[in-house]
Amino acid sequence: MPQSIHDLTTPALLVDVDTFEHNLRTMATRLPGRRLRPHVKATKCTALAKRQAELGHVAFTCATLREMEGMAAAGLGEDLLLANEVIDASRLARVDARVTVAVDSAATVEAAARGGVREVLVDVNVGMPRCGCALDDAGRIADLARKAGLEVRGVMGYEGHVMPIQAREERTEATRVSMEKLLSAHEQVGGDVISAGGTGTFDLNTWATEIQAGSYCTMDTEYTKLGLPFREALTVLATVISVSERWAVADAGLKALATDHGNPEISGAKVWFCSDEHVTYAAETAPRPGDRVHVRPSHVDPTIAKHEALHLVEGERVVEVWPVDLRGW
Amino acid sequence: MPQSIHDLTTPALLVDVDTFEHNLRTMATRLPGRRLRPHVKATKCTALAKRQAELGHVAFTCATLREMEGMAAAGLGEDLLLANEVIDASRLARVDARVTVAVDSAATVEAAARGGVREVLVDVNVGMPRCGCALDDAGRIADLARKAGLEVRGVMGYEGHVMPIQAREERTEATRVSMEKLLSAHEQVGGDVISAGGTGTFDLNTWATEIQAGSYCTMDTEYTKLGLPFREALTVLATVISVSERWAVADAGLKALATDHGNPEISGAKVWFCSDEHVTYAAETAPRPGDRVHVRPSHVDPTIAKHEALHLVEGERVVEVWPVDLRGW
Secondary structure (H helix, E strand, O other), rough: OOHHHOOOOOEEEEEHHHHHHHHHHHHHHHHHHHEEEOOOOOOOOOHHHHHHOOOOOOEEEEEHHHHHHHHOOOOOOOEEEEEOOOOOOOOHHHOOOOOOEOOOHHHHHHHHHOOOOOEEEEEOOOOOOOOOOHHHHHHHHHHHHHEEEEEEEEEEEEOOOOOOOOOHHHHHHHHHHHHHHHHHHHHHHHOEEEEEEOHHHOOOOOOOOOEEEHHHOOHHHHHHHHOOOOOOOOEEEHHHHHHHEOOEOOOOOOOOOOOOOOOOOOOOOEEEEEEEEEEEEEEEOOOOOEEEEEOOOOOOOHHHOOOEEEEEEEEEEEEEEEEEEOOOO | OOOEEEHHOOEEEEEHHHHHHHHHHHHHHHHHHHHEEEEEOOOOOOOHHHHHOOOOOOOEEEEOHHHHHHHHHHHOOOOOOOOOOOOOHHHHHHOOEEEEEEEEHHHHHHHHHHHOEEEEEEEEEEOOOOOOHHHHHHHHHHHHHHHHHOOEEEEEOOEEEHOOOHHHHHHHHHHHHHHHHHHHHHHOOOOOOEEEOHHOOOOOOOOOOEOOOOOOHHHOOHHOOOOOOOOOOOEEEEEEEOOOOOOOOEEEOOOEEEEEEOOEEEOOEEEEEEEEOEEEEEEEOOOOOOOOOEEOOOHHHHHHHHOEEEEEEOOOOOOEEEEOOOOOO
């Protein structure tokens, strides 16, 4: 294992241990135990999930079959929710875990039953144009599921459209509107579980019984705008490879950094653009070839998914390397 | 190996064999042998590179150390150009291949010499704010390299800013302006090689001795706008998992598709947005859950880099699976 970040091949994902621990402990205090169902899609790392489990969160949220399989194989299968619709659920029958799947249609109910799944949540659309049945359909889907022999644990509804709202009062009000829908669906559906939320609404969403948050572990420049009690722990370490009069180029580009939430940031510099393997930027103090630079991602989930490992660091010392072992499908 | 695309886990990268072969043969006719130095960064696949070598292109371009190592290990090391600056070239000393590296500063010349590299190209900035020395510096860098015991094979200069220009005459003129700079640098530097170009200028750039093109193999929606003789061969196969009155959702999102050149496209539909594992779109004919849909990427390079394999297909039949084995750094 490299002892120093200076020995790492770049680009390399770094996680500042102190900040990361602050984030995990803050969340475990605010939403202890099963009040949080950590979403592993953000970090795709079973070693990281084990740390969350040590802090009391033993039920997890996944987005893909690979994440479900990997979490079960890592011994983290006490209560795994696939918070996504699947048409071929056959791989889930072989997962050694308590498996719950989201359903929002007759087809996904059938798929769950055919795939040997035993438990489901009815996924309800609460305002974002993505998955989830219409509010008025929730009871019907629950009935279909029960007729197919499935245990209906409750409802889920992700208020994803609320996350980017920066003003806290507006975000609270939009969450309330979404959760009114989900509670109304829950009246039709029954069950103990009302699963919703994310990092941006973790403390505003007081209606859900459990919150599906993942990004809080490392944060990113976008989530940082919300004024949450979590801090940026993730950077992409890059090496300056070319310097000209007006700009510099470091070796972390589109293949190392997601740009769907905008360009990444470099402290004390203005990022111009990313290309496949490069970030071009203008720094206040001109760097020299060979300098290392910390690039701050704008969107954690698709950034981490581009890398093979998270390097946990204390200052410039690499203290642990965690494989990003839940990539792919 | 799955026999049909219907057996594939989605999202999955598909390459239409006939279209792909058309693209490779068209390029091999227009730029035979060493007139093309295929860039492997676009496709990151040694099996694909072998097909290019079979058609006569035995000298390749790489962007990363991992690509250099992988190409050499696959027996494709006759003449590998790392068309990028590196500060730590030590891994290149262990690559069993003819290795040439781009240099644009004293620091990168020193790194090449220290790393045991024998041959370099002087990288010249020809108009895009990225790597490459200033025109007036090219002779000095070449002298530094020769003093350090390196063989200077010539110059390279990537006219990347020219690629998106859709009007062919404007693209030609912008290429001419860039290549005038490169030829002027070549007069200072000497050597046999003038390496430049890409898919968008493959037939306009008549000044370079070799063209670095990679995207032509599979194309994407962005390159297709240029009216080149290559056709889109690449799609991301996705499964429709949720359908509502106004939109549908398929299971290929930001982790399966690059969006830096805009949203992907779905024929007969309007794509609304991508999230981590989903594409939300409105189709002319409403799909049903379980339907398969072909999503057309807007940028081939960072899309392929998100996947583990290319599935070569004839219609719905999977005829070969090629690992995307040059990912990472």
